[in-house]
Amino acid sequence: MASMRDIKRRKSSIQSTGQITKAMKLVATVKLQKARGKAEQTKPYSDCMYRTVQSILERTQTVKHPYLQGGESKKKAVIVMTSNRGLAGGYNSNVVKLITRGELADEQLQIYAVGKKGRDALSRAGYEVKIDASEMCEEPTYADASVLSRQVLSDFAKGEVGEIWLAYTFFKNTVVHEPRLVKLLPVECEGNGAGSDIPMNFEAPEEQILDMLIPTYVTSLIYAGLLQAAASENGARMQAMDSATSNAEEMIEDLTLLYNRARQGSITQELTEIIAGASAIT
Numbered sequence: 001m002a003s004m005r006d007i008k009r010r011k012s013s014i015q016s017t018g019q020i021t022k023a024m025k026l027v028a029t030v031k032l033q034k035a036r037g038k039a040e041q042t043k044p045y046s047d048c049m050y051r052t053v054q055s056i057l058e059r060t061q062t063v064k065h066p067y068l069q070g071g072e073s074k075k076k077a078v079i080v081m082t083s084n085r086g087l088a089g090g091y092n093s094n095v096v097k098l099i100t101r102g103e104l105a106d107e108q109l110q111i112y113a114v115g116k117k118g119r120d121a122l123s124r125a126g127y128e129v130k131i132d133a134s135e136m137c138e139e140p141t142y143a144d145a146s147v148l149s150r151q152v153l154s155d156f157a158k159g160e161v162g163e164i165w166l167a168y169t170f171f172k173n174t175v176v177h178e179p180r181l182v183k184l185l186p187v188e189c190e191g192n193g194a195g196s197d198i199p200m201n202f203e204a205p206e207e208q209i210l211d212m213l214i215p216t217y218v219t220s221l222i223y224a225g226l227l228q229a230a231a232s233e234n235g236a237r238m239q240a241m242d243s244a245t246s247n248a249e250e251m252i253e254d255l256t257l258l259y260n261r262a263r264q265g266s267i268t269q270e271l272t273e274i275i276a277g278a279s280a281i282t
Contacts (some may be wrong), residue, residue: 002263011255018248024087032174032234039171039227046224051216056209057187065207067214070161070186071103075108077152079132079184081119081168081229084134089243091169092117094179098167098241100125102181110161112152115224130155140226142219149219156185165217167223169232175239177232182220182225198265232233 057068078099082092099109110130111121115137123129130153136144155161158278164185168176 003110004259004266007255007259007262010094011118011252011259014248014251014255018245021210021241021244021248024239025245027081028234028238028241032231032238035227035232035234036171036252039224040232042224042227046220049217049220053187053213065210066186067210068186073159073162075110075161076104076165077110077112077155077161078104078162078165078167079112079114079148079152079225080097080118080122081166082121083137083223083233084116084256086117087240088233091177091233092121095123095167095169096121096125098179098181099127099179104181110155112148116227121192131236136226137230140230142223143224145223146219149215153185153215155216166221166225168229169234169236171228171231174235177236183219184274185214187214187217187268203276205270 048106067151079094080099086092090116099105099111099122109232111119111127112123112131112133113129114133116132116134119129119132119134131148133144133148136148152161152164156164163183164183166180168180168182170180172178174205
């Protein structure tokens with residue numbers, strides 16, 4: 001059995017750790033409320049943008065445009081959204097698995113990393129990290145999404161990549177966070193064809209409309225992904241710190257019981273020695 005001093009030292013260490021995890025849980029809770037609010041406010045816009053683009057594509061299926069057909073390059077650009085810090089359960093590893101074990105596992109990929117954890121993990125796995133935009137995951141803004149969108153669209157236009165994908169975590173609720181892999185370009189029409197025979201008149205050439213619309217569409221999806229990822233990160237960290245705090249409290253209870261047993265044994269031994277000594281004198 002461990003000595004009372006060792007038990008007391010270990011108990012003190014776990015108490016300190018429990019205080020840290022409890023504080024981190026509170027911080028994550030506050031950040032979650034803010035991030036979830038932004039994600040919920042932005043979701044209607046991104047959903048409407050997605051439906052609008054799909055509706056237009058159903059009526060312009062004969063249009064020849066690079067954004068709809070893709071490039072000749074075999075490489076695929078993947079915007080990977082993780083966090084800069086750990087202690088978030090399986091949040092980061094689940095996104096990395098979308099790349100290393102998902103449908104793109106055997107493809108030639110160029111990683112556009114938003115988050116140090118994903119950048120480091122994919123770099124160790126041998127993937128090419130072309131851009132590190134880890135600062136965007138702290139306080140994501142539309143301007144950040146626009147900068148990243150212009151960069152990846154520029155590489156697409158130059159023929160350096162043939163497809164653009166987005167890997168992020170969708171925030172369903174505080175407990176459920178779903179890793180997703182979404183294809184951004186070339187844009188694919190997912191409609192059932194209903195209404196595709198209805199003509200659509202453009203005030204400008206169709207190609208010019210798509211040149212303006214698709215970049216906005218890609219930027220809105222990237223921005224929505226940033227906000228969803230931020231909410232998911234803080235939700236995952238809040239859960240992880242809550243579990244860690246609960247585990248610390250259980251360990252403290254076990255150590256308290258162990259300490260009391262050791263203390264009782266020490267007292268019993270001292271009494272036995274005193275009684276034995278008194279008996280020897282008499």
